[in-house]
Amino acid sequence: MNKLIALLILFISTTAFAQSKPFIYGIVLDESGQPIEGVYAYYDTSKGRVETTTNRNGVYKLDIPVIEKVTVWFSHLSFKGLYAEIANLSPGESFEFNFTFKPDTQVMPILVIDKETGRKQLEGITTISPDLIKNIPGANAGVENIVKLLGGNSNNELSTGYNVRGGNFDENLVYVNDIEIYRPFLVRSGQQEGLSFTNTAMVKNVDFSAGGFQSKYGDKLSSVLDITYRTPERFGAALEASFLGGSLTVEGVSKNKKWGAIVGARYRDNSLLVNSQETESNFRPTFTDIQSLVTFNPNEKWELSFLGNISQNKYQYQPLSRQTNFGTIDDPIALQILYDGQEKDEYQTYFGAFTAKHKISDTFSLKLIGSVYHTQEQEHYDILAQYALGDVDTNIGSDTFGDIQFARAVGSQLTHARNDLDALIANAEVKGYHTLGKSQIEWGAKYTREDIRDRLVEWEVIDSAGFSIRPPVVDIRNDQPYNPFTGDLVPYNNIRSTNFVTINRVSGYAQWSHKTNWGDSEVFLNAGARVHQWQVDVPDGSGKSQIVVSPRAQFAIKPNWEMDMLFRLSGGVYQQPPFYRELRDSTGTVRPNVKAQKSIHIVAANEYSFKLWDRPFKLVSEAYYKKLDDVNTYTLENVRIRYRADNAATAYAYGVDVRMNGEFVLGTESWVSLGYMKTEENLNNRGYIARPTDQRLKVAILFQDYVPNIPNLKAYLNLTYNTGLPGGSPSYADPYDYQSRLKDYRRVDAGFSYVFVNVGDKKITPPKASWLKPFKELSLGLEIFNMFDNQNSITNTWVRDVYTKSQYGVPNYLTSRVFSLKLLARI
Structure with a gap:
C-alpha cells in the first residue's frame, strides 16, 4: 500500500x-x-x-x-x-x-518575443525604452522628463518633481530594482532639487502606471515609476558631457560570469540655466552623485545584489538685482529690486540596499530586501530685498528708457531661515512568488522605521512705505486712526519648531493573477489587498496606532478580432498613511494622529495597435475617476508643500488621457499625448474649489526625425503645453478668496545631433575610420532649451501699492532660451 x-x-x-x-x-x-x-x-x-x-x-x-x-x-x-x-x-x-x-x-x-511586455500591457503598465529616455531633450533630461507623456504634469523645468492626475509631488511611488526610493524633505524651490535618483545610463527598463496599479505596489495615491537597472554582461563604458555637466558609467563582469558591477558618477551644474533668469546673481547650484550596482549569482538558485548611492547637492545663491516689466502696453509697470544677503543650502543623502533572491523551485521564489536611507539637509538664508514698483519710461529716445520713472510703492522684505533636518529610514522586506499553472500568487511583508530630527526656524519681515506689515491672520483689532494701536511689532511670518519623531510601520500585501481564455478572447484577472499599520511617537506623547486595508483589482480582455484591441478596467482603494511632511502643519507642529488619505480609483482603458503607412502605431485611451476622503490639504509654492495636517477635506479628480506612439518617421518612434483633467476639493464644507494641481489641459509631443539622405543627422523635439495652475495668490492667503491662475506653460526643447556610430541603428552605415571601431555609440549634438524663449512663470511676487491699496502679482519667470553642446560616447 x-x-x-x-x-x-x-x-x-x-x-x-x-x-x-x-x-x-x-x-x-x-x-x-x-x-x-x-x-x-x-x-x-x-x-x-x-x-x-x-x-x-x-x-x-x-x-x-x-x-x-x-x-x-x-x-x-x-x-x-x-x-x-x-x-x-x-x-x-x-x-x-x-x-x-x-x-x-x-x-x-530578428524577432523579439517578450511575454513580460504582453503581461505589462494587460496590467496597464507602460514600458519606456531607455534609448528614448536618453535622447529626449530637456533641462532636466531623464526618466521624469518623459512622465509628462504618460499622465504626469510638470510646470517647472528646473524640478524633477511631477504630479499625476491631480496628485501632488509626495504621492508618487518610485522603485529601483524593487527597492523604494525616497525624495529629500526640505525641498523649497525647484532649483534646489538637483539630480534625480535614477541614473539613465544604468537603466534597463522603465515601467510607469498613472493609476489603478496592483496591490504589490506601495501605499501612495497617484502613480508608480518602476525602474530596473541592467545587469552587466560584458565590459563597457559610457560618457556623457555637456555645458550642464556630465556622467561616466563603467561596467564589467568576472571571468566566470558570476560577478557583475556597474558604477555611475554624475555631475551637474545648473548655472547656465538659472543665470538665464531675469534676477542677476552669483548663483552656482552643483549636484554630484555616485551609484553602484553589484550582482553575484553563485548558482542557478541564488541572485544577490547591492545597490548604493551617495549624493551631494549644493545650492549657493547670492542675488544682486532684478527688474520685471509687466502690465499692459497702455499701462506698463515694472518691479525693480536690489538684494543683499545670500542663501546656502545643502542636501547629502546616503542610500544602500541589499537584495537576495532564492529560487526554491521552478514555481516558488523568495526575495529578501534590506535598505537604509540617511539624509542630512539644511536651508540657511538671510536675504534683504528692497523694491520699487512704478511706471516705466516708454520714451524710446530717453536716457532712462525702460527704467522706473515714477515709483508707486517702495518697501523692503527680509527673509531668514535656519532649517536643519536629519532623517534615517530603515526597511526590511520579504517577498514571495508562486506559479500555479496559469495563475501567479505574490505576497510580501515589510517593516519600516523612520527616525526624524527636524529644526525649523523661519521668519519674514515686510516693510511697505515705512509700515511693517502684520501677519495675514488678523487676531488683534486695529481701528486706527480712531484709537492708537498698541499691539506688538511681529514678523509677517514666523515659524519656529523642533521635532523629534519616530514612526514604526508594518505593511503587507497578497495578490492573485490569472491569465486564461474566454472563448477566443485572452483574459487577464488580478485581485489583491494591502494592509498598513503605523504609529507616530513624539516626545510629548505618542499617537494612536492606526491601520488601513486597501483592496484592488484589474480585469483585461483582448478579443480575437481582426483589429488588435485590448480593453482594461482597474481600480480599488488607495490609502496613503502620512509621511513626516504630511504630519507637520504650516506652523511646524507635528500632529501624530493625522489619518491616511483615502482615494477610490476607477480606470477604464483601451489600447488599439494598428498600422499606418505600413508602420506600427498604438493608440491608448484612458478615462479615470478618483474620489478622495480624509484629504490633507496643502498650499503649493513653487514645489514646496505645506500641509494643514487636519484631514478636513474631501476631493475628486476625473479626466481623460489619450496618447499615440509609433513611427511617424520611418525607423523612429514618436509620441503624442493629450489630456484633460479637473480636480477640486471641499475644505470644511465650504464648497468645492480648484486644488493646487488643477491643470485642465495638457499637450505633449516627442518627435524624432532624421535627414533621409544623411541618416546620421538626427533631430529631437520635446513640446509641452499646459494650462495655468492655481497658484497666483499670495502666500498664506485663504484659497477661497484667491482662485487666480498662473499663465499657460509653453515650452519647446530641441536637440540636433550627428551620430558617428550607433551599433543598434540599422540606418547608420558601419564606420570605416579605424578610430571609430572601438565605439558602439558616438554622437555630438546641439541642444536648445526653450527654443522660442517663452516666458513661463512658476509663482507670483505680491507687491502692495500704497496709493491705490491694490496688490500686484509680479510673475517669477523661469529659464529663457539656452544653448548647450552634448557629447555621447559608449564602448
Missing part, C-alpha cells in the same frame, strides 16, 4: 513538473504556404543544447526555461536562418510563434 501511495505521489509530482515547463510551438511555412519539414530549432544553455525539428506538417514544439531569456535559432539548408529572443515565459505557459521562411537570398529579421 505504501509503495502504491509513493508511486502515485511520484506520478503526480512528475506530471505537475512536466506541465510546469513553458514552451513555444507553431507552424513553419514557405512562401507558397506549404509546410516545411526538417526545420532545425534549438537554443544553447550552460547544460547543453535543447533542440527539435518540424514534422512533415511543419509543426514544432520546444520547451523553454522558466522566466529566462533565450535565443532560439531556426535553420534549414534551403532557407536563410532566423533567430528569435524568447523571454519571461511562466511555468505552464505557451506561446504560439508561426512564421514564413523566405529564400536564402533574403535576410530574415
Whole structure:
C-alpha cells in the first residue's frame, strides 16, 4: 500500500513538473504556404543544447526555461536562418510563434518575443525604452522628463518633481530594482532639487502606471515609476558631457560570469540655466552623485545584489538685482529690486540596499530586501530685498528708457531661515512568488522605521512705505486712526519648531493573477489587498496606532478580432498613511494622529495597435475617476508643500488621457499625448474649489526625425503645453478668496545631433575610420532649451501699492532660451 501511495505521489509530482515547463510551438511555412519539414530549432544553455525539428506538417514544439531569456535559432539548408529572443515565459505557459521562411537570398529579421511586455500591457503598465529616455531633450533630461507623456504634469523645468492626475509631488511611488526610493524633505524651490535618483545610463527598463496599479505596489495615491537597472554582461563604458555637466558609467563582469558591477558618477551644474533668469546673481547650484550596482549569482538558485548611492547637492545663491516689466502696453509697470544677503543650502543623502533572491523551485521564489536611507539637509538664508514698483519710461529716445520713472510703492522684505533636518529610514522586506499553472500568487511583508530630527526656524519681515506689515491672520483689532494701536511689532511670518519623531510601520500585501481564455478572447484577472499599520511617537506623547486595508483589482480582455484591441478596467482603494511632511502643519507642529488619505480609483482603458503607412502605431485611451476622503490639504509654492495636517477635506479628480506612439518617421518612434483633467476639493464644507494641481489641459509631443539622405543627422523635439495652475495668490492667503491662475506653460526643447556610430541603428552605415571601431555609440549634438524663449512663470511676487491699496502679482519667470553642446560616447 505504501509503495502504491509513493508511486502515485511520484506520478503526480512528475506530471505537475512536466506541465510546469513553458514552451513555444507553431507552424513553419514557405512562401507558397506549404509546410516545411526538417526545420532545425534549438537554443544553447550552460547544460547543453535543447533542440527539435518540424514534422512533415511543419509543426514544432520546444520547451523553454522558466522566466529566462533565450535565443532560439531556426535553420534549414534551403532557407536563410532566423533567430528569435524568447523571454519571461511562466511555468505552464505557451506561446504560439508561426512564421514564413523566405529564400536564402533574403535576410530574415530578428524577432523579439517578450511575454513580460504582453503581461505589462494587460496590467496597464507602460514600458519606456531607455534609448528614448536618453535622447529626449530637456533641462532636466531623464526618466521624469518623459512622465509628462504618460499622465504626469510638470510646470517647472528646473524640478524633477511631477504630479499625476491631480496628485501632488509626495504621492508618487518610485522603485529601483524593487527597492523604494525616497525624495529629500526640505525641498523649497525647484532649483534646489538637483539630480534625480535614477541614473539613465544604468537603466534597463522603465515601467510607469498613472493609476489603478496592483496591490504589490506601495501605499501612495497617484502613480508608480518602476525602474530596473541592467545587469552587466560584458565590459563597457559610457560618457556623457555637456555645458550642464556630465556622467561616466563603467561596467564589467568576472571571468566566470558570476560577478557583475556597474558604477555611475554624475555631475551637474545648473548655472547656465538659472543665470538665464531675469534676477542677476552669483548663483552656482552643483549636484554630484555616485551609484553602484553589484550582482553575484553563485548558482542557478541564488541572485544577490547591492545597490548604493551617495549624493551631494549644493545650492549657493547670492542675488544682486532684478527688474520685471509687466502690465499692459497702455499701462506698463515694472518691479525693480536690489538684494543683499545670500542663501546656502545643502542636501547629502546616503542610500544602500541589499537584495537576495532564492529560487526554491521552478514555481516558488523568495526575495529578501534590506535598505537604509540617511539624509542630512539644511536651508540657511538671510536675504534683504528692497523694491520699487512704478511706471516705466516708454520714451524710446530717453536716457532712462525702460527704467522706473515714477515709483508707486517702495518697501523692503527680509527673509531668514535656519532649517536643519536629519532623517534615517530603515526597511526590511520579504517577498514571495508562486506559479500555479496559469495563475501567479505574490505576497510580501515589510517593516519600516523612520527616525526624524527636524529644526525649523523661519521668519519674514515686510516693510511697505515705512509700515511693517502684520501677519495675514488678523487676531488683534486695529481701528486706527480712531484709537492708537498698541499691539506688538511681529514678523509677517514666523515659524519656529523642533521635532523629534519616530514612526514604526508594518505593511503587507497578497495578490492573485490569472491569465486564461474566454472563448477566443485572452483574459487577464488580478485581485489583491494591502494592509498598513503605523504609529507616530513624539516626545510629548505618542499617537494612536492606526491601520488601513486597501483592496484592488484589474480585469483585461483582448478579443480575437481582426483589429488588435485590448480593453482594461482597474481600480480599488488607495490609502496613503502620512509621511513626516504630511504630519507637520504650516506652523511646524507635528500632529501624530493625522489619518491616511483615502482615494477610490476607477480606470477604464483601451489600447488599439494598428498600422499606418505600413508602420506600427498604438493608440491608448484612458478615462479615470478618483474620489478622495480624509484629504490633507496643502498650499503649493513653487514645489514646496505645506500641509494643514487636519484631514478636513474631501476631493475628486476625473479626466481623460489619450496618447499615440509609433513611427511617424520611418525607423523612429514618436509620441503624442493629450489630456484633460479637473480636480477640486471641499475644505470644511465650504464648497468645492480648484486644488493646487488643477491643470485642465495638457499637450505633449516627442518627435524624432532624421535627414533621409544623411541618416546620421538626427533631430529631437520635446513640446509641452499646459494650462495655468492655481497658484497666483499670495502666500498664506485663504484659497477661497484667491482662485487666480498662473499663465499657460509653453515650452519647446530641441536637440540636433550627428551620430558617428550607433551599433543598434540599422540606418547608420558601419564606420570605416579605424578610430571609430572601438565605439558602439558616438554622437555630438546641439541642444536648445526653450527654443522660442517663452516666458513661463512658476509663482507670483505680491507687491502692495500704497496709493491705490491694490496688490500686484509680479510673475517669477523661469529659464529663457539656452544653448548647450552634448557629447555621447559608449564602448
